[in-house]
Amino acid sequence: MTAPVARRGRPRSEDADGRILEAARELLFECGYDGFAMDEVAARGRVAKTTLYRRWPTKDHLLVALVARMQDEVPVADTGHLRQDLVDYLTAVADGLNRMRAVGRRGNPEDRSAGVVAELVAAAGRHPDVGEAVRALFARRNILPLALLDRARERGELRPGADSEAVFDQLAGALYYRLLVTGAPIGAEYVERLVDQVLAGAAGHTTPHPERTRS
């Protein structure tokens, strides 16, 4: 009786991980954060609960891994035309955030709450290891758009002094701020407005300086 169990208990771990993450994605979009139960993930993913909990000790740890996978699905293309590349990338980011936001709406389209994303932000604050995992995930993932900005500066699409990190914070930050704080919509129209505003600048000077804006 032990052989089949041992065989079933020894799938290649990426297969088990993949099944768990797909089950987690399905369950999250079906039931939302509150209704997301680890035992149900194990059942749907056809893995032993011990396997699941050994890999991800809490639902927050598992959800961070799911968000990492979803982020890796967002393409970061570099076609050499920065404005369009930024619009495409940020539209995909906003789409993902809007899907996550809809999960929390519990069927009410007027609900402007941030849903799952807000719960994950709180989990990151509550559990130091979840927080470290979230920050590592964004540090790893944000390398791609930051490199996109660096290359655009090298080929002259950004001014020489443009600060890639601050530029990226402005773009991603505006989306998350609207999602998490003000509840304002982040649709395709807003993404274009945002990218144009970030590229053009508020003052329209190429070299900002206190004396300059005071003249």
Next chain:
Amino acid sequence: MTAPVARRGRPRSEDADGRILEAARELLFECGYDGFAMDEVAARGRVAKTTLYRRWPTKDHLLVALVARMQDEVPVADTGHLRQDLVDYLTAVADGLNRMRAVGRRGNPEDRSAGVVAELVAAAGRHPDVGEAVRALFARRNILPLALLDRARERGELRPGADSEAVFDQLAGALYYRLLVTGAPIGAEYVERLVDQVLAGAAGHTTPHPERTRS
């Protein structure tokens, strides 16, 4: 025996509110979000529990009111020099966020979690009325910096087409993004970098256009 009780139970409500909010502030900075207990707020504020709960049914409702009060303490000066006004305003916002972040650190200065702010964001997602209160609070409060940007455009410090809302989202959004998502520091040095980058723009053009950035 009823007269003194009736007298004690009939303070002007703003006095009771003020005592409650001061007690809440003190307790929050002492004990953090998890240790924040409504009964202790009532005791420290010298109000009946029924008074407290009638006014704010949960700790999240009370904390939103406290954040509103703390935001109202952040000055938004318009001296006619936009860069400095933005730096001063956003430095004060960042200081407030950093104090709130420190509350969640539980004595560990290396902890980069967002603490109380993250918990409030999650509460706003979890309870529709808390979410509405948070969004109303920011809508009301953000009128001031948005007007600051509008006036700067009128006197020519911002380019005519500058989009105040998108500009403000970039500034506030970058701070919240670093606080809540990437965990990066938001100190005085970063605020200056951010303001300069937002004013100057990434491309350094005054009229952003797809064909322009592709040339």
